[in-house]
Amino acid sequence: MNFFESQDHVRKNTFHLVFLFGLAVVTLIVMVNFLVMVVFGYINSQQLQDGGTLLQQMDWQTFAAVSAGVGVVVLAGSFYKIMALSAGGKVVAESLGGKLIPQNTKDLKQRKLLNVVEEMAIASGTPAPPVYLLADEPAINAFAAGFSPRDAVIGVTQGTIDHLSRDQLQGVIAHEFSHILNGDMRLNIRLIGVLNGILILGIIGYYLLYSASYSRRGRSSGKGAGGILALAIGLMVIGFAGTFFGGLIKAAVSRQREYLADASAVQFTRNPDGIAGALKRIGGLEFGSKVENPGAPEVSHAFFAQGVSGFMQALSATHPPLTKRILRIDPHWDGKFAASDKPDKTVSPWGGGLDHEEDTTKKETMTREALAKNLATVVTGAAMADVANAIDQIGNPKPETINHAVTLIAELPTIIIEAAREPYGARAVIYSLVLDPREKIRDKQLAHLQSDADADVLALTHKLLPTMDGLDIKYRLPLIDIAIPALKQLSRDQYQAFRDNLVALIEMDSRIDLLEWSLQKILFNHLDGQFFKLTHTRTRYSHVGQLKQEIELILSVMAYAGQQDRNAIEEAFSAATKLLEISGLQLVAKNEISLSRLDHSLEKLEKLKPLAKPQLLKACAASVLHDQRISSVEVELLRAFSDVLGCPMPPIIL
Numbered sequence: 225m226n227f228f229e230s231q232d233h234v235r236k237n238t239f240h241l242v243f244l245f246g247l248a249v250v251t252l253i254v255m256v257n258f259l260v261m262v263v264f265g266y267i268n269s270q271q272l273q274d275g276g277t278l279l280q281q282m283d284w285q286t287f288a289a290v291s292a293g294v295g296v297v298v299l300a301g302s303f304y305k306i307m308a309l310s311a312g313g314k315v316v317a318e319s320l321g322g323k324l325i326p327q328n329t330k331d332l333k334q335r336k337l338l339n340v341v342e343e344m345a346i347a348s349g350t351p352a353p354p355v356y357l358l359a360d361e362p363a364i365n366a367f368a369a370g371f372s373p374r375d376a377v378i379g380v381t382q383g384t385i386d387h388l389s390r391d392q393l394q395g396v397i398a399h400e401f402s403h404i405l406n407g408d409m410r411l412n413i414r415l416i417g418v419l420n421g422i423l424i425l426g427i428i429g430y431y432l433l434y435s436a437s438y439s440r441r442g443r444s445s446g447k448g449a450g451g452i453l454a455l456a457i458g459l460m461v462i463g464f465a466g467t468f469f470g471g472l473i474k475a476a477v478s479r480q481r482e483y484l485a486d487a488s489a490v491q492f493t494r495n496p497d498g499i500a501g502a503l504k505r506i507g508g509l510e511f512g513s514k515v516e517n518p519g520a521p522e523v524s525h526a527f528f529a530q531g532v533s534g535f536m537q538a539l540s541a542t543h544p545p546l547t548k549r550i551l552r553i554d555p556h557w558d559g560k561f562a563a564s565d566k567p568d569k570t571v572s573p574w575g576g577g578l579d580h581e582e583d584t585t586k587k588e589t590m591t592r593e594a595l596a597k598n599l600a601t602v603v604t605g606a607a608m609a610d611v612a613n614a615i616d617q618i619g620n621p622k623p624e625t626i627n628h629a630v631t632l633i634a635e636l637p638t639i640i641i642e643a644a645r646e647p648y649g650a651r652a653v654i655y656s657l658v659l660d661p662r663e664k665i666r667d668k669q670l671a672h673l674q675s676d677a678d679a680d681v682l683a684l685t686h687k688l689l690p691t692m693d694g695l696d697i698k699y700r701l702p703l704i705d706i707a708i709p710a711l712k713q714l715s716r717d718q719y720q721a722f723r724d725n726l727v728a729l730i731e732m733d734s735r736i737d738l739l740e741w742s743l744q745k746i747l748f749n750h751l752d753g754q755f756f757k758l759t760h761t762r763t764r765y766s767h768v769g770q771l772k773q774e775i776e777l778i779l780s781v782m783a784y785a786g787q788q789d790r791n792a793i794e795e796a797f798s799a800a801t802k803l804l805e806i807s808g809l810q811l812v813a814k815n816e817i818s819l820s821r822l823d824h825s826l827e828k829l830e831k832l833k834p835l836a837k838p839q840l841l842k843a844c845a846a847s848v849l850h851d852q853r854i855s856s857v858e859v860e861l862l863r864a865f866s867d868v869l870g871c872p873m874p875p876i877i878l
Contacts, residue, residue, distance in 0.1 A: 302421030312375030395499030426463020
């Protein structure tokens with residue numbers, strides 16, 4: 225199952241979930257109405273014995289009132305929970321006691337974890353998600369949470385970084401990235417909302433029971449209080465029974481996605497021993513994968529491994545048994561779990577034979593020059609990547625992209641990468657990327673920063689400029705991916721100032737080229753939702769033919785980006801349109817193209833259904849490939865297009 229099929233599958237699962245939720249609400253309405261009729265004497269047993277029916281005894285006004293009340297309570301409970309989680313994955317992480325790991329942490333175990341996350345992010349074409357540490361959890365577990373890659377976070381327990389080798393950690397993180405890329409996180413949050421809505425009835429029953437018990441001890445004890453007591457007990461039974469059966473649905477959905485994430489992790493890393501070793505380590509660890517936080521049951525389906533235990537949880541396990549997961553990855557496994565006192569000495573298939581555990585400190589503090597030399601054999605002789613294959617790798621990147629990501633990070637100057645990992649430096653790095661090489665315009669840009677930017681950020685920008693000016697263009701996108709988590713740590717006012725300054729710097733040369741537009745689009749696409757209230761995009765279009773004008777504009781921009789000669793532009797446009805089953809597509813005149821029109825077109829194209837998007841992206845790729853040359857503008861433009869469409873594209877390896 226590729227990225228687009230998986231996205232479509234999740235969308236269909238969401239529809240199924242909505243259907244099951246509706247069915248659950250109807251069932252609850254019927255059950256609560258029956259309870260009310262029994263408790264308050266609407267049902268006459270004698271009439272039933274005499275041949276009467278329940279429908280004849282039904283008080284339809286009461287039925288309508290009870291039905292409306294149940295519907296409002298359940299829907300409100302679900303809506304409230306989903307809205308509470310709308311701020312993104314950080315809400316889930318913080319509810320479990322997670323603390324954000326600073327991007328510039330000096331802790332070796334935390335640094336190793338963040339390095340792995342950065343590598344996976346660059347390899348998959350997404351910004352590195354913020355990472356939260358559950359420091360009070362000694363077990364091995366992890367999770368990904370959020371509505372989309374834009375607000376995703378990764379959480380790991382202390383036991384995960386204490387007991388796993390680098391390869392095993394890489395397997396776990398690859399598993400979580402699969403959940404991010406395949407849309408599982410949004411489904412997980414909706415599951416939380418659905419179950420909370422059903423649970424509300426049980427909670428209301430609990431408070432009614434408390435109230436009735438208090439009433440019976442007081443002056444108002446009597447038949448009325450007895451009726452409330454019976455109603456309370458009934459609501460508790462109905463609510464918690466509904467939650468239990470809802471948990472079964474949750475478990476069924478979750479187990480299916482866990483197998484897929486395991487397979488994706490193996491395909492991603494090409495190292496089955498990594499994730500298999502992590503699962504074996506869980507089986508051999510005293511604490512296993514159990515998360516002790518009281519909020520764990522609510523998000524149990526989002527964990528890497530079974531995070532809660534108990535009789536009820538065994539009946540609705542959200543994860544397949546460890547043995548089954550291991551055997552799917554390692555069919556020759558002998559059934560023995562890894563000892564938990566010492567980490568495995570696992571050798572990475574691409575790490576040059578380095579011992580990844582007992583010499584962790586040595587590896588993580590290795591000089592940048594030595595690491596780059598060690599990894600050089602991985603990329604030597606690599607040809608220009610086939611862009612069409614890059615489209616096919618969306619959501620499922622090749623192991624080579626991980627090697628490429630490791631190499632890029634290793635090659636970046638220390639001063640640059642350390643700056644990109646903290647909020648002040650990240651702003652300085654981004655400012656440096658858009659400063660014009662022409663002295664007159666650059667002086668004007670720096671003068672603007674002098675008056676409108678933070679003084680420390682300006683000073684750091686000046687410090688970075690000599691190194692940034694000599695940086696190869698291939699590092700632009702990785703630096704953006706690395707800097708975004710640090711930028712998410714800004715306050716709203718700081719981000720607004722940064723955003724305004726960036727727009728001003730770009731506009732200062734009286735033109736916005738496509739490289740600048742791409743950088744701006746990628747950044748704002750991932751950051752705006754962190755600081756401003758945005759509406760989530762809903763799919764509306766099932767075929768690219770429904771957006772003919774928008775398709776014309778996108779393909780025209782792509783053709784103009786890589787070509788100068790009129791004939792070559794028309795050939796690039798023609799190569800793209802041949803892949804689309806749309807008649808009458810015309811090249812848009814260059815003077816009719818504006819960035820505002822481009823933004824508007826992308827907003828509509830974002831609403832395409834998942835299975836319609838690869839056709840468009842492959843058409844863009846055909847435009848790039850028709851002359852067998854790939855320019856930096858084309859690479860970043862293609863990345864920006866795919867990013868806005870919600871299709872993270874792995875890096876194109878040159």
